Amino acid sequence: MLGTFRQSMTWLHTWCGLVFGWVLFAVFFAGTVAVFRLEVDYWMTPELHGKLEGAAPVATAQGALERLAPGALRWTIDLPDERADVLRIRWQPAPRERLQSRYIDAAGNELPVRDTRGGTMIYRFHYGLLLGRTGMWMVGGLAMVMFVTLLTGIIIHAKIFKEFFTFRPGRAPPRAWLDAHTVSSVMSLPFTVMITYTGLVIWWFIWMPGGLDLAFGGDRAGLFREMAPPGFEAAKASGQPASLADLSGIVAAAAQIGDGDLHVATITVFNPGDSAARVELARVSDRAIWGGSDRLRFDGVTGSYLDRRGETGQPAYVAFRAFRILHEIKFAAPWLRWLFFVMSAASCVVIATGAVLWGAKRRARHLREFAKDEPQMHSALACFGVEALNAGVIAGMFTATSAYFMANRIIPAAVSGRADMEVNVFFLVWFACAAIALATMLARRRAMTQADGAQHVLRSVWSFQWALAAVAAGALPLVDQISTGGLVDALARRDPVLLSFHATNLGLACGLMFAAWKASGLPGRAMRLKRA
Amino acid sequence: MSGKPSTAAGSGLSHALAVAARIGAAVLMGYAITYVAAGAASLVMPLPRTEAVLWASIASFMVYTAVAIYAFAAASVLRMWRNLLLALALLSAVVALVPA
Numbered sequence: 001m002l003g004t005f006r007q008s009m010t011w012l013h014t015w016c017g018l019v020f021g022w023v024l025f026a027v028f029f030a031g032t033v034a035v036f037r038l039e040v041d042y043w044m045t046p047e048l049h050g051k052l053e054g055a056a057p058v059a060t061a062q063g064a065l066e067r068l069a070p071g072a073l074r075w076t077i078d079l080p081d082e083r084a085d086v087l088r089i090r091w092q093p094a095p096r097e098r099l100q101s102r103y104i105d106a107a108g109n110e111l112p113v114r115d116t117r118g119g120t121m122i123y124r125f126h127y128g129l130l131l132g133r134t135g136m137w138m139v140g141g142l143a144m145v146m147f148v149t150l151l152t153g154i155i156i157h158a159k160i161f162k163e164f165f166t167f168r169p170g171r172a173p174p175r176a177w178l179d180a181h182t183v184s185s186v187m188s189l190p191f192t193v194m195i196t197y198t199g200l201v202i203w204w205f206i207w208m209p210g211g212l213d214l215a216f217g218g219d220r221a222g223l224f225r226e227m228a229p230p231g232f233e234a235a236k237a238s239g240q241p242a243s244l245a246d247l248s249g250i251v252a253a254a255a256q257i258g259d260g261d262l263h264v265a266t267i268t269v270f271n272p273g274d275s276a277a278r279v280e281l282a283r284v285s286d287r288a289i290w291g292g293s294d295r296l297r298f299d300g301v302t303g304s305y306l307d308r309r310g311e312t313g314q315p316a317y318v319a320f321r322a323f324r325i326l327h328e329i330k331f332a333a334p335w336l337r338w339l340f341f342v343m344s345a346a347s348c349v350v351i352a353t354g355a356v357l358w359g360a361k362r363r364a365r366h367l368r369e370f371a372k373d374e375p376q377m378h379s380a381l382a383c384f385g386v387e388a389l390n391a392g393v394i395a396g397m398f399t400a401t402s403a404y405f406m407a408n409r410i411i412p413a414a415v416s417g418r419a420d421m422e423v424n425v426f427f428l429v430w431f432a433c434a435a436i437a438l439a440t441m442l443a444r445r446r447a448m449t450q451a452d453g454a455q456h457v458l459r460s461v462w463s464f465q466w467a468l469a470a471v472a473a474g475a476l477p478l479v480d481q482i483s484t485g486g487l488v489d490a491l492a493r494r495d496p497v498l499l500s501f502h503a504t505n506l507g508l509a510c511g512l513m514f515a516a517w518k519a520s521g522l523p524g525r526a527m528r529l530k531r532a
Numbered sequence: 533m534s535g536k537p538s539t540a541a542g543s544g545l546s547h548a549l550a551v552a553a554r555i556g557a558a559v560l561m562g563y564a565i566t567y568v569a570a571g572a573a574s575l576v577m578p579l580p581r582t583e584a585v586l587w588a589s590i591a592s593f594m595v596y597t598a599v600a601i602y603a604f605a606a607a608s609v610l611r612m613w614r615n616l617l618l619a620l621a622l623l624s625a626v627v628a629l630v631p632a
Contacts, residue, residue: 144593144596144597147593147597148558148596148597148600148601151597151601152601155601197593200593201589201590201593204589204590204592204593205589208566208567208570208589208592208593208596209567209570209589210566210567210568210569210570210571210574210588210589210592211570211571211573211574211584211585211586211588211589211592212585212589213567213571214567214568214570214571214572214574214575214627214632215571215574215575215581215584215585215588215632216574216581216582216585217632223582223585226582227582227586314580314582314583315583316579316582316583316584316586316587316590317582317583317586319586319587319590320586320590323590
């Protein structure tokens with residue numbers, strides 16, 4: 001089947017390039033969604049929506065913990081913020097026992113939450129494809145190739161910055177399109193370079209552990225222990241009972257310490273109910289890549305302020321942390337997170353349009369060959385099957401993600417093992433899209449040996465896949481409304497996170513519809529090429 | 533990613549071999565050199581050891597990129613391989629000789 005050595009190399013080259021492009025797209029796509037992974041987590045747990053209205057979170061959490069975990073070693077309260085309006089309490093009952101975790105409402109009652117992997121699943125897929133260590137190596141290799149490609153691309157297109165200022169919208173359509181492509185590529189280039197390199201640095205100890213292995217005996221835990229800023233000394237219980245101070249008062253007192261724009265994210269109480277109880281507040285800032293967070297320690301009985309630990313570290317450690325914080329955009333003002341999302345989405349568009357254009361170019365070449373002499377059925381299918389699969393994988397990623405979100409609402413909350421089912425829906429729909437694309441083409445295989453017929457079939461394959469993705473994204477608000485009444489509820493409460501989620505999906509649906517329309521007309525140029 | 537091998541004018545096979553030799557150098561030698569370079573730099577930098585390891589590791593991906601570019605930019609495939617092997621030997625010697 002593969003013929004000569006050269007033909008087999010061409011085959012290998014095509015498939016390697018294609019699979020590379022697919023995984024690259026999947027990683028960037030998942031990374032784009034993961035910018036809002038906490039918001040997606042929130043959307044995917046509808047039991048928690050609108051349950052904290054009028055709540056005093058600290059006092060409520062303290063009351064719930066006193067009721068549920070009176071003799072625990074340690075309490076933790078995760079306070080609500082603008083990314084997710086939820087209140088979670090955790091506690092460790094005894095040494096070496098599992099950490100308990102509950103979500104509570106404004107009255108301090110436990111909220112049963114559906115079992116889901118949420119946006120965190122997409123975040124894990126982004127860096128490891130959900131394939132464990134193997135997947136992480138695949139993503140790492142991909143990122144390395146990506147970085148080399150970007151740098152060599154800059155070298156090749158040294159003129160690119162001059163071309164940036166030559167936008168000629170008045171010219172003939174292909175020229176204007178190319179200019180638009182150049183402008184968008186140059187604009188997203190700095191972001192892409194930054195996100196690729198910071199992504200490589202985050203997992204350096206897995207991907208490039210030369211320094212760790214050869215100069216530190218491979219002791220990763222030891223290295224990180226030595227680098228991390230010193231924490232507080234461990235709190236020891238005295239054994240004398242004493243009632244805990246009011247945590248709300250401690251949080252209020254903390255507002256007077258340090259910069260004004262710090263807000264408390266987590267409260268930890270060591271040995272609650274003991275006379276030597278200690279309260280620690282972890283505070284974060286949305287305004288700094290480094291140095292914006294600290295920890296405060298208070299006496300748990302008197303409530304008096306004891307000590308503060310700011311973010312400190314040697315320069316390399318600061319650089320490493322800053323790289324990581326920059327890549328994960330963990331603490332940032334909403335506009336900055338949106339900017340990240342838009343830049344990241346632009347990178348996805350560059351990759352996806354690249355795949356579309358790659359297919360269209362290849363199609364034009366094959367159609368010219370086919371016009372000369374009528375091809376065999378199997379060679380026509382081999383030529384165009386690749387492109388059909390391309391459509392199924394790229395557009396299918398959108399459909400699969402929407403299906404994952406829908407599964408979250410459709411699978412009943414009480415079903416056991418539902419979190420795994422949701423993830424399975426994601427992968428099954430993705431594979432199904434690729435299979436549908438192939439099947440649509442095979443069903444009309446007799447048309448494929450004619451140039452016009454092949455053109456028509458491929459056009460409809462792409463168009464159908466984009467339309468499917470558009471319908472899936474557009475149906476999400478409906479599914480949300482029918483299953484949990486979520487849409488009307490979000491509108492009534494003006495919940496900014498949920499409304500942004502739906503608005504993004506509707507915008508995406510419009511964009512995908514545009515792609516479906518565009519794809520159905522795209523091969524027009526190839527047709528003219530054939531006739532010439 | 534297209535190379536410009538010294539034997540470019542030759543047959544398809546020798547062209548393919550030259551490209552394979554460059555890809556192999558970029559990927560495998562690139563990894564080996566970067567790995568050992570990160571170790572050597574961690575050992576010789578006059579900084580606390582954790583800092584040296586971290587700086588070397590952060591910069592290591594730049595080294596990998598540079599080796600990959602060199603593997604395709606060098607005019608002669610044979611000389612390119614020789615130089616990379618020399619660099620690897622030199623860096624390994626540093627790791628072997630500098631006490632950890």
